[in-house]
Amino acid sequence: MSKKLKVVALLAGVLLTNGTYAQAEENFGKWLINFQRTKEVKPVTDKQYLKECGDCHFAYQPGLLPARSWEKLLTADALKNHFGDNAELDRDTLQAIHDYAVENAADKSFYKRSRKIALATAEGEAPLRIIEVRYIKRKHQDIPEKMVKGNQDVKSLSHCNKCHTQADKGVFDEDTVSIPNYPDWDD
Ligand code: HEC
Ligand code: HEC
Structure with missing residues (x-):
């Protein structure tokens, strides 16, 4: 394993054991969806x-x-x-x-x-x-x-x-x- 990969694996391990990785991923997903939407014009809801x-x-x-x-x-x-x-x-x-x-x-x-x-x-x-x-x-x-x-x-x-x-x-x-x-x- 390269040095870089080891660092990534280590980091992922820390995140996973903390249970925050899944959370981070979910938040990222939400952010991405919102980001895609906000590229356009806000739809009318009224x-x-x-x-x-x-x-x-x-x-x-x-x-x-x-x-x-x-x-x-x-x-x-x-x-x-x-x-x-x-x-x-x-x-x-x-x-x-x-x-x-x-x-x-x-x-x-x-x-x-x-x-x-x-x-x-x-x-x-x-x-x-x-x-x-x-x-x-x-x-x-x-x-x-x-x-x-x-x-x-x-x-x-x-x-x-x-x-x-x-x-x-x-x-x-x-x-x-x-x-x-x-x-x-x-x-
Ligand atoms: C005759 C059909 C037609 C009508 C009517 C029309 N558009 Fe368009 N519109 C186009 C076409 C074709 C393009 C793409 C032009 C290009 O990229 O060469 C475009 C592009 C756009 C873009 C840029 C999209 C991009 O991907 O960059 C916006 C914003 C837009 N129109 C808004 C409007 C709005 C708001 C109205 C009404 C007030 C409107 N258009 C009416 C055909 C139309
Ligand atoms: C009784 C019919 C009618 C109603 C109701 C109406 N409009 Fe219009 N509106 C028009 C007509 C006709 C035009 C000109 C359309 C054209 O030139 O093709 C227009 C054009 C517009 C335009 C300019 C579009 C452009 O870029 O050419 C806007 C903005 C607009 N209306 C907003 C509104 C809003 C906001 C309301 C609600 C308060 C509204 N209209 C209600 C008939 C109406």
């Missing part, structure tokens, strides 16, 4: 948000925009004319949804993609659209128009879940993308 904000479109995770953006989007006045639609809410519901969005906003999240979105929005900048965030824009700039606007099953880049098959889980990894009518989009 039922009210899912219901009220998932009616007309995919319920965008609060971690896709900075708090400044949610502050602008989620006021009684703003919701009366929400991208041309009326998305008014009663006062209590609005307050709850506003607070949920702000607390889970990109700049308050430790999820990796949210961190990137937060970094991609300059101080004072409050984009009203996720697709205007520089990081998101850059990721989609090479997709031909015909696959988005010209694609009857997508129509707009705003419809994340048409192409991102795990968008509702907060997963946007390119390996999970499938563009309707263009199965070979990445050739």
Whole structure:
């Protein structure tokens, strides 16, 4: 046995006899699972948000925009004319949804993609659209128009879940993308 291996074996022996090795392994497993999850965007867990904000479109995770953006989007006045639609809410519901969005906003999240979105929005900048965030824009700039606007099953880049098959889980990894009518989009 090499000297290095002996040290490792010795160390493992000490850990095993202490019964802490199994514990350490279990903790590592948990850490790894959490680490994998936090690579993406935190999924929406709030039922009210899912219901009220998932009616007309995919319920965008609060971690896709900075708090400044949610502050602008989620006021009684703003919701009366929400991208041309009326998305008014009663006062209590609005307050709850506003607070949920702000607390889970990109700049308050430790999820990796949210961190990137937060970094991609300059101080004072409050984009009203996720697709205007520089990081998101850059990721989609090479997709031909015909696959988005010209694609009857997508129509707009705003419809994340048409192409991102795990968008509702907060997963946007390119390996999970499938563009309707263009199965070979990445050739
Ligand atoms: C009555 C329908 C309706 C409801 C309810 C609604 N929205 Fe929207 N929302 C729209 C429309 C229409 C657009 C523009 C979509 C487009 O351009 O394709 C939009 C766009 C957005 C966008 C910008 C997406 C992008 O990057 O282009 C965000 C963010 C958003 N909505 C958040 C919310 C939130 C949060 C709620 C819940 C309070 C909500 N919406 C409820 C209709 C609605
Ligand atoms: C027309 C289909 C389509 C729509 C709609 C769409 N995306 Fe994408 N998205 C893609 C493709 C394709 C890529 C991979 C681009 C590449 O790597 O060349 C991508 C990449 C991404 C990435 C980077 C993934 C990575 O692995 O680095 C993020 C984040 C993302 N999209 C978020 C969104 C969000 C949020 C929305 C909605 C506001 C959205 N996308 C709407 C097709 C789409």
